[in-house]
Amino acid sequence: MLRSLLSRHPLRSAAPFTRRTMATATTPDFNKVLYQPLAQIDPEVQNIIDKETWRQFTGLELIASENLTSLATMQANGSILTNKYSEGLPNARYYGGNEWIDELEILCRKRALQAFNLDPAKWGVNVQPYSGSTANFAALTALIQPQDRLMGLGLPDGGHLTHGYYTAKKKMTASSIYFQSFPYGIHGESNLIEYDSLASQARLFKPKLIICGASAYPRDWDYGKLRATADEHGAFLMADIAHTSGLVAAGELNDPFEFCDVVTTTTHKTLRGPRAGLIFFRKDSKQAPDLEKRVNDAVFPACQGGPHNNTIAGIATSLLQACQPTWKAYAKQVIANARTLAEELVAHGYKLQTNGTDNHLVLWDLRPLKLTGSKLEKLCDFLGITINKNAVSGDASAQTPGGIRLGTSALTSRDMVESDIKVVAEFLHRAVQLALLIQKESGSKLLKDFVTAASVEQEGKEGAKLVKQLRRDVKEFATKWPLPGVDVKDLKKPAGIEEED
Numbered sequence: 001m002l003r004s005l006l007s008r009h010p011l012r013s014a015a016p017f018t019r020r021t022m023a024t025a026t027t028p029d030f031n032k033v034l035y036q037p038l039a040q041i042d043p044e045v046q047n048i049i050d051k052e053t054w055r056q057f058t059g060l061e062l063i064a065s066e067n068l069t070s071l072a073t074m075q076a077n078g079s080i081l082t083n084k085y086s087e088g089l090p091n092a093r094y095y096g097g098n099e100w101i102d103e104l105e106i107l108c109r110k111r112a113l114q115a116f117n118l119d120p121a122k123w124g125v126n127v128q129p130y131s132g133s134t135a136n137f138a139a140l141t142a143l144i145q146p147q148d149r150l151m152g153l154g155l156p157d158g159g160h161l162t163h164g165y166y167t168a169k170k171k172m173t174a175s176s177i178y179f180q181s182f183p184y185g186i187h188g189e190s191n192l193i194e195y196d197s198l199a200s201q202a203r204l205f206k207p208k209l210i211i212c213g214a215s216a217y218p219r220d221w222d223y224g225k226l227r228a229t230a231d232e233h234g235a236f237l238m239a240d241i242a243h244t245s246g247l248v249a250a251g252e253l254n255d256p257f258e259f260c261d262v263v264t265t266t267t268h269k270t271l272r273g274p275r276a277g278l279i280f281f282r283k284d285s286k287q288a289p290d291l292e293k294r295v296n297d298a299v300f301p302a303c304q305g306g307p308h309n310n311t312i313a314g315i316a317t318s319l320l321q322a323c324q325p326t327w328k329a330y331a332k333q334v335i336a337n338a339r340t341l342a343e344e345l346v347a348h349g350y351k352l353q354t355n356g357t358d359n360h361l362v363l364w365d366l367r368p369l370k371l372t373g374s375k376l377e378k379l380c381d382f383l384g385i386t387i388n389k390n391a392v393s394g395d396a397s398a399q400t401p402g403g404i405r406l407g408t409s410a411l412t413s414r415d416m417v418e419s420d421i422k423v424v425a426e427f428l429h430r431a432v433q434l435a436l437l438i439q440k441e442s443g444s445k446l447l448k449d450f451v452t453a454a455s456v457e458q459e460g461k462e463g464a465k466l467v468k469q470l471r472r473d474v475k476e477f478a479t480k481w482p483l484p485g486v487d488v489k490d491l492k493k494p495a496g497i498e499e500e501d
Contacts, residue, residue, distance in 0.1 A: 065243065070317070084309050118280070125279065140209070150207050158363070210229060218342075274318065341362055366402055371432070379438065
């Protein structure tokens with residue numbers, strides 16, 4: 001009987017389901033809204049999306065923690081999977097109807113291990129964390145107890161908030177509120193991590209966990225030396241490779257999996273996926289044979305609720321891309337572009353922390369120019385160049401830092417190579433020189449006065465005029481390039497954008 005039904009109504013598995021955009025004749029009024037497209041039902045939100053699309057298309061994305069994901073990942077992330085609740089793990093859910101969600105999560109795990117060339121007998125992965133920060137706190141919850149001691153790279157030296165950051169007046173994040181933390185740093189002259197000094201500090205502090213990885217450290221890591229220090233104290237070693245995971249997957253940077261107990265990452269930076277996190281854990285950990293259960297329990301129910309299945313679909317799709325032979329070429333180009341950017345800035349006489357880069361990011365020290373990162377960030381917003389202020393070694397405040405962090409992942413995703421990065425470097429040089437002029441014209445050290453001088457054309461002032469010219473040059477260059485996931489051929493400036501054509 002079943003075969004007969006199937007023969008009369010064959011399954012067309014090759015054709016995807018299409019979204020129904022029309023209600024039926026019997027659909028009640030209160031449900032008709034469910035079938036209406038965004039532009040029709042909520043033009044305000046659609047306009048905001050359109051404006052953000054225009055910003056990305058007409059500008060240059062240089063924030064090191066951002067990238068451009070694929071059309072396929074966007075489609076997965078915006079799929080009907082957003083409807084399903086699935087607390088728990090595959091084959092152990094707290095809700096019914098999860099057979100296909102289980103299949104998806106298992107597939108995503110498999111691809112995560114494949115992307116990093118990991119043996120599934122030795123490594124496992126949890127793909128449910130909502131972000132890198134939640135992944136990190138879940139990992140800490142799994143590895144150590146409240147008030148246990150951890151060491152992580154200090155924030156002004158390139159570390160991350162979730163690695164135990166605190167100030168003299170306040171414990172800033174959960175990693176310092178619930179655990180005792182001690183920051184290690186970089187050498188004053190080279191700006192490189194001093195592993196011998198770190199080992200000496202660990203002998204005094206006696207941590208139960210050492211965290212390596214950073215958000216603004218342009219060099220690679222010696223995981224072997226860190227493993228030796230961790231072993232000396234019976235401590236866990238955890239790598240947060242949120243920034244560099246795409247480069248690690250490509251084999252272009254040192255491999256943390258050879259030495260670490262746990263490896264965490266975001267999925268939206270160099271890995272080029274949706275915004276989420278992953279926790280890899282060693283199944284054969286001598287210190288914690290139950291590490292798999294500890295990590296899974298820490299994610300749920302300890303630190304978060306039901307997973308975002310649509311995001312997991314996007315992660316799976318992006319991981320498939322990272323498993324392809326072309327991925328290594330992408331990673332190589334990201335690094336080549338970053339090195340070119342660094343070389344061009346140095347050629348202009350600017351100072352870079354560590355004097356160069358091994359990865360995707362460049363940390364630019366503006367203090368010799370007596371210019372803050374906050375001012376350059378604001379000016380570059382006017383220019384269509386997206387960067388972020390960042391502390392450099394020796395800074396006293398993260399709010400008014402002396403540096404700028406730059407990254408090349410997103411520009412590489414728009415097809416740019418070394419020759420194009422040289423054009424971008426020249427834009428940045430012009431921006432800095434313009435910032436110095438505007439700072440002088442403003443007659444004040446205050447950021448608000450600097451912004452006023454840059455954004456309002458004043459009689460006898462050249463700064464605002466030059467801002468408009470540089471913005472036009474940036475826009476003309478940026479709009480030559482494609483934008484993943486967007487048909488830019490007929491893209492028009494949306495309502496609400498006030499810039500001049």
